[in-house]
Amino acid sequence: MSSAANHFKPLALELCALSKTFKLGGGMLHKSQTLTAVNNVSLRVPRGQVMGLVGESGCGKSTLAKILLGLTPPSEGDVLINGKAIVNANQKALARHIQPIFQDPYSSLNPRQRIAQIVGLPLRIHGIGTQKEQAAKVDEMLELVGLPKRAAQQYPGQMSGGQRQRVAIARALIMRPDLVICDEPTSALDVSVQAQILNLLLDLKDEFGLTYLFISHDLAVVEHLADRLAVMYLGKIVEEGTREQIFTAPRHPYTQALLASALTPEPGLGVPDIGLGAGQPDPTRPPSGCAFHPRCPIAQPQCSEQSPKLTDLIQSAAQGTTQPNHPRVACHFA
């Protein structure tokens, strides 16, 4: 898609300075710690696009997904879906616009319910259609995700991982949401099944004009699917841009390390030495300044003092605002 067109694309999702802090511990004997899981995150996702979100475990990407789904309120900031704020919005109204697909197809389906009940639940909860219409819709949806008709009467325990993930997709899409949060939807699946599910997700996106927020740690998958990409580290977005921008010219040292550690199936290349040091930071005690500096190969004294801002690399002087197509990066030396 041309970059000019992007300016005028309506936004499906906009995050404005979103933060979430948790209080940890705090009994009679020790002081409670605060954990900033999501720290001042701003992000815009144009309608019909796939926004990839990558980062290590504990970087806050799952908390972000929970906030978007309305499962936990943000401490600060706003979430706009189709231009409307969702904070304090009715959960049912929100559910019509945004639905999740979770990582583990073994725990995302209630083992005591039949597939027809699971997929039809959204319709029942929202009182859409008569029982007969609901059943017809469930059948249609199961066919759409490539499941045989008799699957409707089965229990999740009788299905393989790939089939369960198809059920989860059918449940997420039966109310035709605008936005789907895919939280590592294929990382629990075998590679041969992963390809089936990725194909299905791409087909359904075109079919229903969906917008995906695609959370993953598998860079090859993200590169295959995502139009845009945001990289998170310890609760902050450290780099954001289009797929080409990130994969061909990563600016942030963390993004560079991430890309270097993605192992493509090419023999003879060996394992890259990415030199990040052995330590992983403790999220309850984030390093001062730039949170990445203890592991950063190009860190300077300045990095431990000043926290770099997520800035537009090609500042448009006239407007002084962030342009949607410019890469943004949070590093003093980008």
Added chain:
Amino acid sequence: MAHTLSPPVAAEQHFVGSWQSRLLRSTLNNRNLTIGLLIITSLGLVALLAPWLAPHDPYLQNTANRMVPPIWHETGSWTHPLGTDRLGRDYLSRLIYGTRISLFIGLVVALISGLIGTTLGVLAGYFGGRVDAVVSYLLTTRLAMPVVLVALAMASLMGGSMLSVTLLLGLLLWDRFAVVARSATQQLRDAEYVQAAQALGCSLPYILLREVLPNIAGALIVVATLEVANAILLEATLSFLGMGVQPPSPSWGLMIAEGKAYMFFQPWVITIPGSALFILVLSINLLGDGLRDLSAPGGRNE
């Protein structure tokens, strides 16, 4: 449109037959469960059919016929297969009617305590935080109370009767239900299907009753069997101590208490109700063990 979609996946036929037949098969494969179930069912039938099974009126006194020994004794007779007690009442009939008392108290106590404990445990596990703190406080308080002493004290205040014993034990024995329900719910709270239901805007009762409860029911049923056994033993204890079911009701505990004066010369007055109690509690525990094996991971959901 179908051509753009991924090919349907061939369903695996891992499971042969319906779940009913599978359940039956795994039940029969489990010896504890089969034995427990058999004994419980027959005792249940005995309790239900007591008026037809009992050869005599369990309350009918006949002082001329006191302390008749059971049939395996030299002086025993078929009129009183298990003999008579110190008031000349037919021991077999009293034993049969006693089954009713034991099973009734066991089941009702488990029901009451199950309701209290499950509610508290599920709420504590699901909400965590302050709700959990309150429930945990209640739980610690409850665990700090010696059940028998508290029940004795309360029963002496309220006066012993079948009703008061049932209520007291029901209000006291919820602790294990709460502990199990709480920890099982805590594990489920973050299960993705619960989150999916939350994200759909399902109501709290729906999530707790339809998404959480069916998935912790297996563990709770196991606790329930243990509590039934526990309640039966405690009723016998209280009745033995004179604060439970009152004479002339044929409670097994009471029968043991009434027989204790004759223990050395007519030991059967104690061994007969004692063995009945032993067999009942053993079979309930066997049933519980068997159910635990069935509901263990790998049973139903692989």
Added chain:
Amino acid sequence: MSNLSSAERSTAPVSPLLTVKQLRVDLPVAKGTLHAVRGIDFHVERGEMLCLVGESGCGKSMTSLALMGLLPRKAQVNADCLDFDGVDLLTVSDRERSNLRGARMAMIFQEPMTALNPAYTLGNQLCEALRRHQRVSRKAAHDRALYLLERVGISAAEERMRQYPHQLSGGLRQRVMIAMALMCEPDLIIADEPTTALDVTIQAQILHLLRDLQQEFGTAVIFITHDLGVVARIADRVAVMYAGEVIETASAQALFQAPSHPYTQGLLRCIPTPGKTLPGSRLQAIPGVVPNLVEKVDGCAFCNRCDQADELCHTTPPLQTVADGHLSRCHFAHQLANPATINAQEVTL
């Protein structure tokens, strides 16, 4: 390292460190018998990295547990040959086996937290691993532990020795596991998905470390994984498993350049590869699911998902030699090994 070991091999032909012939593992399950491993053959040379690769349920973990003797008691293990450097692992006594474990064969698990005892300090566990098998002084064990912790890239090793497993991050724990595996300088390390639970940057670091140490110490490693990217980067040789069988064995180079089994080819085609697959395009998925190993599998286990299967595939395919050291269990292995034929077939698809 591969230079070194091949040089060794050329001067004196030594027997492989581990030879497995017709290994079978049967597990009784509720619905019958699960034939988890169905007669597999492979060998491990001294000092080489052999990758066992396959999807979940293909029997790769069962194979490793069978080698370590860690299968549940009810499992039945049969083999024509299970030879570890002259020791027959099938008939070895429990006592000898536990002497072997740790001393000559070590294992690294996917989740180090379950493999480390939370009640003991790391130093304690590392030293214990050595002193259980060798008569060494406390001091010597301590020194070796310290040396290895530093070697696996743990800073302030002396301090770490006094810490407990829960005080470490996942990446550090896996480094400790590697150090522990190396304590007795074993001849063989079995690593079962050691990096699957880790983040990508940490995974790359751990793999780098493992490869370095393996070459430095000349240890043979059986590396079990489902990730073809990992396989390509670290393996000397690869054995691809499917439905309890080894369906293709080759050097890493040969396997990725000329895969000769439809399953291997399918696996390589279905992962998105930057530069090869067009972003947003459809991936070539392998249709269907793996066969149920509780039932008897007739003929080629892959034939229900294979786009090139014909009648012949209902008979069990033999292991065919495609090239030197490159074996494939497919009736059409020779045609598949020839790239020209593959291209022709792809065009007709």
